[in-house]
Each structure stands twice: as structure tokens, then as C-alpha cells.
Amino acid sequence: MLIGVAREIAIGERRVALVPEVVPSLTRAGHRVVLECDAGLRAGFTDDAYRAVGCEIVDAPEKIYSTAQMVLKVQRPGRAESSGQAELDLLTAGTVLIGLFQPSGDPAFFQQVAERKIITCSMELVPRTTRAQMMDALSSQSTVAGYKAVLLAANALQKFFPMLMTAAGTVRPARVLVIGAGVAGLQAIATARRIGAVVEAFDTRPVVKEQVQSLGATFVELDVHVEDAQDAGGYARALSELHIRREKELIHNHALQADVIITTALVPGRAAPVLVAAETVKAMRLGSVIVDLAGEQGGNCELSVPGETVVRHGVTIMAPLHISSELAYHASQMYAKNISALATLLAPKGELNLNFGDDIIAAVVVTANGEIRHEPTRLRLSMPPLKQPLVESAK
Numbered sequence: 001m002l003i004g005v006a007r008e009i010a011i012g013e014r015r016v017a018l019v020p021e022v023v024p025s026l027t028r029a030g031h032r033v034v035l036e037c038d039a040g041l042r043a044g045f046t047d048d049a050y051r052a053v054g055c056e057i058v059d060a061p062e063k064i065y066s067t068a069q070m071v072l073k074v075q076r077p078g079r080a081e082s083s084g085q086a087e088l089d090l091l092t093a094g095t096v097l098i099g100l101f102q103p104s105g106d107p108a109f110f111q112q113v114a115e116r117k118i119i120t121c122s123m124e125l126v127p128r129t130t131r132a133q134m135m136d137a138l139s140s141q142s143t144v145a146g147y148k149a150v151l152l153a154a155n156a157l158q159k160f161f162p163m164l165m166t167a168a169g170t171v172r173p174a175r176v177l178v179i180g181a182g183v184a185g186l187q188a189i190a191t192a193r194r195i196g197a198v199v200e201a202f203d204t205r206p207v208v209k210e211q212v213q214s215l216g217a218t219f220v221e222l223d224v225h226v227e228d229a230q231d232a233g234g235y236a237r238a239l240s241e242l243h244i245r246r247e248k249e250l251i252h253n254h255a256l257q258a259d260v261i262i263t264t265a266l267v268p269g270r271a272a273p274v275l276v277a278a279e280t281v282k283a284m285r286l287g288s289v290i291v292d293l294a295g296e297q298g299g300n301c302e303l304s305v306p307g308e309t310v311v312r313h314g315v316t317i318m319a320p321l322h323i324s325s326e327l328a329y330h331a332s333q334m335y336a337k338n339i340s341a342l343a344t345l346l347a348p349k350g351e352l353n354l355n356f357g358d359d360i361i362a363a364v365v366v367t368a369n370g371e372i373r374h375e376p377t378r379l380r381l382s383m384p385p386l387k388q389p390l391v392e393s394a395k
Helices: 020-028 047-051 061-065 108-115 137-156 183-194 206-214 241-255 278-283 323-346 359-364 375-380
Strands: 002-005 032-036 056-058 070-072 096-099 119-122 164-166 169-171 175-179 198-202 218-220 260-263 289-292 309-312 315-318 365-368
Touching (some): 020 032, 020 047, 020 323, 032 047, 032 061, 047 056, 070 323, 137 315, 183 260, 241 278, 278 309, 323 359, 359 365
Parallel strands (some): 002 070, 032 056, 198 218, 289 315
Antiparallel strands (some): 119 365
16 A cells, blocks of 8 residues: 655644654555655654665655555644645545544544545554554554653743752652543653652542552542443543542642642543542632643643643643644654554555454544444444444445
């Protein structure tokens, strides 16, 4: 198959879907790779580096979208600011489109690609299984986000993170509360501990207590049964209104002592739960910082403004979008390994083989053969459940 990678056009996005080091694995599987010029430059990868591993470089995105049988992206197709050209308009029927397409977001996007008979695979839907680990883009990008969130918080906080013994007296360490102990949360805990903060962490899933404590943080517990707190894949599930109210009360009490709150709580397929209420922000210490990593799905803090940094009641609230893009080099390296592994699974011998009997393929394919396969998206569009499995081939 001809695999194409265009330069990302989303505002603030610097990552690239493929890096030179993973290209040989695709060519060995029988694929050709073509990139738009400077597609990897913002992440630190030159066109010469791609040419050295056998990539063809073209000068316009149209040459990617009109010819590639498989297009690899980071973000959803967008519209170029300079020309006004929509990437989606350039795609042709039968193209396989893979990227981080936010299946819990606007379902109209998937309706559009289905109507155009584009095969869409969303990297967020890779199942959490041992076999799928190499394709787990959520985990790889969450690792980057958790690390960067602490650096953003440390930069915004008007205090030292570590305890210091100085001639001017002892400086107390900063107190950090991490909400959500998934991949991003655990990385945030580890990073905050490395630079000397005292860290507490809250998660509805009791099973993560040992992981939190192994990183040197205190686990803040809420009495929730394991089966109520997480789904079969290990992700947090939506809790009852009673549990959410108890969560907010617990978080409120611990937030009063925190200098920094980092929120990472997400429920797959739904808007982010609001766990830090406006009254909690109002009661926090003057000069405190909140970094809301759930901003792309609405935010965990009631006062977050996705994509912006605001100050409310003397508290700095940051809700960055595409935060992994701020460490574009390593984030791209990790993501490229994830997406190339999925591409190889979909087309192991140079040709597309959509085997929906494969649990990974069945999970990640959102649209195929003009139909939306992802049941939560069908539900949001008021569509009936899909009855028959679909089979599709490349254009």
C-alpha cells in the first residue's frame, strides 16, 4: 500500500505521525511511504532523514490525499488557514485514515467520513490488552502529558517544589494533588516526586493504590467497590451521582491544602467528569495552580477554559490542548511506533485485510463500507445498532 503522511495543520500541533526510524518496518511489510515536505520538521525530523530511509517527499498535501491508500495522522482532518482547503475534501473513497480522532467528541465527523466511504481507525480505541500494547497511543501520549503537566505547574507556581535548607531558613516543599492515577496521573506523580514535591493522589479505582504508593505518594481513598470503579479494560467507569458528590467533597478537602492540582480523570466515550467545583477553586490558596489535562474533553475543573490559561479567585487554571505536542520529538517517536504497529496489523503483507474477527481491528475501525461501526457513535447519532459485520478492501 502507498502510505501517506501530511503536515499537521491543527493549531499548536507539532507532532508527526511517522518518524524516520519506523519507516523501514513499513517498507519491509511491502508498503511505500510518501510525506509532505517539512511534515516532521516541527518535531525535529528533516526531509533528508526521511529520504535516507526510502521515503518520497512531495510538495503539497493534495499529492498525499489524492494518491495514498492509507493516510496516517495525529489530529482529525482540518481546514488549512492559508488556503481554506479542507483536508477531508481531498480524501477519496476507500482510503484508510488512522489517527487520534476523539471518538467521544463530535460524532458528525464520523458521519461525514462514512458518507465518503472512508475507512476510519481511531487510535484511542485500541483495547488495553497485552497483544495491543505496541499500539496503545493513549498510554504513550498520556506519559508525555503527565510529565509535561508537572513542568507547566512548576513554572506557573510562585514557590519551589522541593524542600530547601537555606541560610534564609527552611523552604517547605510544594504540595501536589493528582486526580486520576492512570498513565498520565502516575507519570505526573513520579515527576512531581522527582523534583521534591509532597504528593497525594486520588482515584476511584482501589487497585491503583499500590502503584501510587510505590511512587512515594499518599493515596487518597474513597470507599468504592472495584467493579463499580473500572470497566473490563481497566479504565475508569462513570460513577453514580452519590459517588461523584462524595468524590467532590473529598477532593475539596484535600484541595484546600494543595499548591498544585493536576487533573487527569477521563471516562472513555464520555465528557470528562467535573470533579473540582468552582467553590473549591474559590477556597484554594492564593497563587495555587491547576493543570487540567482533561481539557480536550471539557475539563475536570468547573472553571477550566479548554485551550486557555485563566486566573480565577487568585488560582491559575491551565487547560492545555495537544499538550503532548510540546514535547514533539519524543511524543512523535512514541506515537509513530504505535500507529505503524496498527498499520502493519491492518495490512501485514502490503495489502489491506480488515479482519473484524481480530479484536483489535474490530475495536479501532469506526467507519467502513459507508457505515459507522462504533456503537457509541451510532447511539449519539440516534442510529440503530449495526447488525451485520462489514468487509472492506483498499481502494
